Amino acid sequence: xxxxxxxxxxxxxxxxxxxxxxxxxxxxxxxxxxxxxxxxxxxxxxxxxxxxxxxxxxxxxxxxxxxxxxxxxxxxxxxxxxxxxxxxxxxxxxxxxxxxxxxxxxxxxxxxxxxxxxxxxxxxxxxxxxxxxxxxxxxxxxxxxxxxxxxxxxxxxxxxxxxxxxxxxxxxxxxxxxxxxxxxxxxxxxxxxxxxxxxxxxxxxxxxxxxxxxxxxxxxxxxxxxxxxxxxxxxxxxxxxxxxxxxxxxxxxxxxxxxxxxxxxxxxxxxxxxxxxxxxxxxxxxxxxxxxxxxxxxxxxxxxxxxxxxxxxxxxxxxxxxxxxxxxxxxxxxxxxxxxxxxxxxxxxxxxxxxxxxxxxxxxxxxxxxxxxxxxxxxxxxxxxxxxxxxxxxxxxxxxxxxxxxxxxxxxxxxxxxxxxxxxxxxxxxxxxxxxxxxxxxxxxxxxxxxxxxxxxxxxxxxxxxxxxxxxxxxxxxxxxxxxxxxxxxxxxxxxxxxxxxxxxxxxxxxxxxxxxxxxxxxxxxxxxxxxxxxxxxxxxxxxxxxxxxxxxxxxxxxxxxxxxxxxxxxxxxxxxxxxxxxxxxxxxxxxxxxxxxxxxxxxxxxxxxxxxxxxxxxxxxxxxxxxxxxxxxxxxxxxxxxxxxxxxxxxxxxxxxx
Amino acid sequence: xxxxxxxxxxxxxxxxxxxxxxxxxxxxxxxxxxxxxxxxxxxxxxxxxxxxxxxxxxxxxxxxxxxxxxxxxxxxxxxxxxxxxxxxxxxxxxxxxxxxxxxxxxxxxxxxxxxxxxxxxxxxxxxxxxxxxxxxxxxxxxxxxxxxxxxxxxxxxxxxxxxxxxxxxxxxxxxxxxxxxxxxxxxxxxxxxxxxxxxxxxxxxxxxxxxxxxxxxxxxxxxxxxxxxxxxxxxxxxxxxxxxxxxxxxxxxxxx
Numbered sequence: 001x002x003x004x005x006x007x008x009x010x011x012x013x014x015x016x017x018x019x020x021x022x023x024x025x026x027x028x029x030x031x032x033x034x035x036x037x038x039x040x041x042x043x044x045x046x047x048x049x050x051x052x053x054x055x056x057x058x059x060x061x062x063x064x065x066x067x068x069x070x071x072x073x074x075x076x077x078x079x080x081x082x083x084x085x086x087x088x089x090x091x092x093x094x095x096x097x098x099x100x101x102x103x104x105x106x107x108x109x110x111x112x113x114x115x116x117x118x119x120x121x122x123x124x125x126x127x128x129x130x131x132x133x134x135x136x137x138x139x140x141x142x143x144x145x146x147x148x149x150x151x152x153x154x155x156x157x158x159x160x161x162x163x164x165x166x167x168x169x170x171x172x173x174x175x176x177x178x179x180x181x182x183x184x185x186x187x188x189x190x191x192x193x194x195x196x197x198x199x200x201x202x203x204x205x206x207x208x209x210x211x212x213x214x215x216x217x218x219x220x221x222x223x224x225x226x227x228x229x230x231x232x233x234x235x236x237x238x239x240x241x242x243x244x245x246x247x248x249x250x251x252x253x254x255x256x257x258x259x260x261x262x263x264x265x266x267x268x269x270x271x272x273x274x275x276x277x278x279x280x281x282x283x284x285x286x287x288x289x290x291x292x293x294x295x296x297x298x299x300x301x302x303x304x305x306x307x308x309x310x311x312x313x314x315x316x317x318x319x320x321x322x323x324x325x326x327x328x329x330x331x332x333x334x335x336x337x338x339x340x341x342x343x344x345x346x347x348x349x350x351x352x353x354x355x356x357x358x359x360x361x362x363x364x365x366x367x368x369x370x371x372x373x374x375x376x377x378x379x380x381x382x383x384x385x386x387x388x389x390x391x392x393x394x395x396x397x398x399x400x401x402x403x404x405x406x407x408x409x410x411x412x413x414x415x416x417x418x419x420x421x422x423x424x425x426x427x428x429x430x431x432x433x434x435x436x437x438x439x440x441x442x443x444x445x446x447x448x449x450x451x452x453x454x455x456x457x458x459x460x461x462x463x464x465x466x467x468x469x470x471x472x473x474x475x476x477x478x479x480x481x482x483x484x485x486x487x488x489x490x491x492x493x494x495x496x497x498x499x500x501x502x503x504x505x506x507x508x509x510x511x512x513x514x515x516x517x518x519x520x521x522x523x524x525x526x527x528x529x530x531x532x533x534x535x536x537x538x539x540x541x542x543x544x545x546x547x548x549x550x551x552x553x554x555x556x557x558x559x560x561x562x563x564x565x566x567x568x569x570x571x572x573x574x575x576x577x578x579x580x581x582x583x584x585x586x587x588x589x590x591x592x593x594x595x596x597x598x599x600x601x602x603x604x605x606x607x608x609x610x611x612x613x614x615x616x617x618x619x620x621x622x623x624x625x626x627x628x629x630x631x632x633x634x635x636x637x638x639x640x641x642x643x644x645x646x647x648x649x650x651x652x653x654x655x656x657x658x659x
Numbered sequence: 660x661x662x663x664x665x666x667x668x669x670x671x672x673x674x675x676x677x678x679x680x681x682x683x684x685x686x687x688x689x690x691x692x693x694x695x696x697x698x699x700x701x702x703x704x705x706x707x708x709x710x711x712x713x714x715x716x717x718x719x720x721x722x723x724x725x726x727x728x729x730x731x732x733x734x735x736x737x738x739x740x741x742x743x744x745x746x747x748x749x750x751x752x753x754x755x756x757x758x759x760x761x762x763x764x765x766x767x768x769x770x771x772x773x774x775x776x777x778x779x780x781x782x783x784x785x786x787x788x789x790x791x792x793x794x795x796x797x798x799x800x801x802x803x804x805x806x807x808x809x810x811x812x813x814x815x816x817x818x819x820x821x822x823x824x825x826x827x828x829x830x831x832x833x834x835x836x837x838x839x840x841x842x843x844x845x846x847x848x849x850x851x852x853x854x855x856x857x858x859x860x861x862x863x864x865x866x867x868x869x870x871x872x873x874x875x876x877x878x879x880x881x882x883x884x885x886x887x888x889x890x891x892x893x894x895x896x897x898x899x900x901x902x903x904x905x906x907x908x909x910x911x912x913x914x915x
Contacts, residue, residue: 052798055797055798066721066729067780067782068728068781068782068785068825069785070788071722071727071728071729071825073722073727075722075727075728076724076726085804085805087805123801126801126802126803126804127798127799127801128804129801129804130794130796130800130802130804130854131796132793132794132817132849132852132855133821134815134817134848136814137808137809137810137814139810139811141809141810141811141814142805142808143804143805159818159821160818162726164726165726165822166818166821172788173792173793173794174798176785176788176793177795179789180789180790180791186785188785211774240721240723240727241720241721241722241723242721274694275692277694277695277702278699279698279702280724282723282724283724401744402724405725405745405751406696406749406751408694408751408753472798475798520706522702522706564709566708566713566714572676574715575715
């Protein structure tokens with residue numbers, strides 16, 4: 001078995017990172033020049049890591065499957081990025097961010113990692129502002145903040161509803177600067193299809209040039225995966241069409257353990273599915289929950305228009321069930337509550353699988369404030385609404401436009417209809433404190449790793465983690481490994497391990513095009529997605545999961561005998577790319593169900609129907625399941641469980657309450 | 660599989676690779692739902708082509724929510740189709756009528772060579788950014804984020820310029836295939852911010868030089884780029900870029 005030690009530094013929680021950073025072995029500048037690092041992925045984690053490592057003097061090769069690093073899916077993050085700046089003077093601190101994140105993750109994350117994340121969060125904002133990222137400001141010229149779920153302070157920095165775009169373009173510009181200086185070699189439209197492991201260490205990758213179809217071998221003293229999450233295993237998700245698990249999965253099959261695969265985040269506020277043709281789901285930012293109130297009619301099957309339903313016939317169920325946090329409960333709690341109402345028959349819209357997100361009350365409230373500013377005394381309702389709509393437009397205009405575009409309805413007049421959708425995956429490659437996987441020299445960053453969010457991620461924390469890993473963690477921790485690699489000369493690309501890895505990749509690609517079956521790749525992907533959503537989605541139970549495992553195994557057989565991949569391998573062939581990704585999703589889907597079945601408790605986004613409190617809240621079993629499930633891949637798509645005990649030395653582990 | 664009632668004729672540009680000669684090919688589609696996005700309509704087409712044993716149409720797309728800038732179809736003579744301020748992926752079939760004929764071509768510009776079908780090579784944009792579209796601040800060099808107050812109006816203006824998604828619609832629509840709207844958006848964003856001042860003139864010069872080297876045309880103030888930009892990037896940015904570019908000749912001490 002590979003090395004499986006979390007390598008958490010000794011000492012007090014608050015000094016672990018500082019002490020480690022100060023005692024970490026270094027690589028001197030002259031040696032850095034001869035060390036090569038392969039970075040796969042160019043999102044927040046990959047781009048920030050590639051740029052920073054190049055600034056430090058390493059030779060970096062960066063790969064992305066998109067036509068430009070600027071298109072990585074981090075770009076689509078809307079709401080914001082957390083940081084413990086306490087600019088609002090509302091009692092925020094590193095400890096509070098740490099505490100909120102551990103609690104939000106339902107006590108299934110590693111204390112030391114999360115504390116480090118909270119510590120470096122403030123530097124991220126400094127760095128991004130220095131790069132010219134135009135974060136929202138107040139009239140005094142200082143940075144503005146807003147609220148996000150699961151917290152009672154305002155620590156979220158944002159750029160309208162396009163925070164991910166602006167942060168990614170910041171990291172992208174830092175990356176392009178290094179490309180322009182010749183320090184990073186960029187490979188766009190390249191997809192990593194295997195990790196090359198030599199004498200137990202990651203030494204490079206096999207990548208496919210997506211335009212020519214050619215397979216390439218690339219050496220690296222270390223390999224970093226910033227390849228994102230695997231939400232597309234559900235087919236329908238808020239992820240981009242190309243988001244995939246392939247890089248992480250290939251690493252898993254080469255020996256990297258996969259941590260907590262069943263921890264998936266279902267985001268409560270997405271635009272509902274409109275029909276069978278649907279290819280993806282669109283998120284409506286969590287920031288909308290600042291000003292939107294969520295409700296359903298108190299009467300089942302109420303056919304009236306939302307605006308015709310009087311106040312006392314509406315059930316503001318989040319405010320009712322969770323008075324302390326109200327509409328700002330964490331995502332897992334909000335999603336489950338929506339599902340509960342819809343399952344009970346109170347859903348709205350054609351499909352009855354939706355709830356209202358209503359801005360009317362806050363529109364009027366804003367209007368009243370505006371009226372006072374304009375010296376309009378005793379304004380009537382119409383004036384308040386008119387003035388309030390301008391405020392709402394300024395705050396959320398782009399999101400409202402997007403909603404109107406997709407649904408054909410005007411959200412300024414009608415409440416939005418929303419429903420939960422797959423959004424993020426907390427699980428990922430298992431990494432130690434240094435972000436190294438169980439394959440020495442192979443690291444995983446950002447959403448690709450499992451490390452910081454436990455069983456549920458808080459809003460605005462994904463951007464924080466991606467950039468923390470790339471800008472401020474890996475540049476230090478990688479030195480510990482590379483300082484011992486100074487004597488390693490670049491390994492020739494005709495080394496048997498490279499030859500063998502390339503041959504095996506070629507074998508798989510040829511198999512795809514030679515099956516010449518009758519069903520498209522999407523056909524299988526949709527089928528997989530349906531199994532996953534129904535049996536390993538917002539609620540799971542042992543029977544459903546057992547069925548799902550059998551169904552997925554059958555699906556895998558059908559896929560490998562009946563898929564039709566047109567074209568050849570030596571050409572630009574997106575269907576072939578998809579086939580590879582779906583083949584990996586099918587194997588991953590099975591592991592997710594196995595993991596969900598193994599975890600006989602409910603925690604965060606993992607809700608096992610058998611384990612709930614009388615009020616329907618998640619019921620954890622800390623005695624038996626306070627561990628990270630790290631799965632090892634075995635021949636024949638089998639998986640072996642390893643457990644990393646989670647020790648809570650600084651936070652008293654408790655039933656999570658947002659009441 | 661689809662559930663609607665629209666019947667359409669598509670004329671789609673098919674081109675095997677960069678060297679092949681392309682042509683428009685006709686396809687008939689039926690039962691298209693008005694709730695589908697334009698790209699979902701293409702998914703339906705491709706599913707049909709694959710089932711028939713034909714090669715599906717290759718097109719760039721990824722986020723399908725209007726922010727990644729991948730999608731790039733020239734629809735009935737307009738980049739991203741008939742609606743203002745939306746990308747192809749956010750264009751829905753309810754913007755078309757039953758019985759319509761829709762012509763779909765790739766972006767056309769010498770600096771954006773066709774790779775296959777509707778996919779073009781836009782890496783020239785990356786090289787323009789690499790030439791100077793950044794602030795030279797290494798990780799770890801930054802001061803406290805609130806140490807430098809920036810007036811809201813200025814920050815908002817910088818944000819508006821920074822909203823560019825790099826899709827290339829501006830180039831595709833311009834009769835000169837000029838990349839000035841794209842280039843000027845980045846130059847403006849950084850010129851409007853105090854952090855961008857130290858490299859302001861050098862940046863304008865090197866980015867413009869790279870833009871020219873890539874083979875993009877010049878600007879003749881037609882304004883088609885602004886009209887077709889899915890993110891509403893303003894023509895004012897070009898004026899600002901030109902000012903900085905010429906000012907650089909006087910204030911910059913270095914030859915770039």
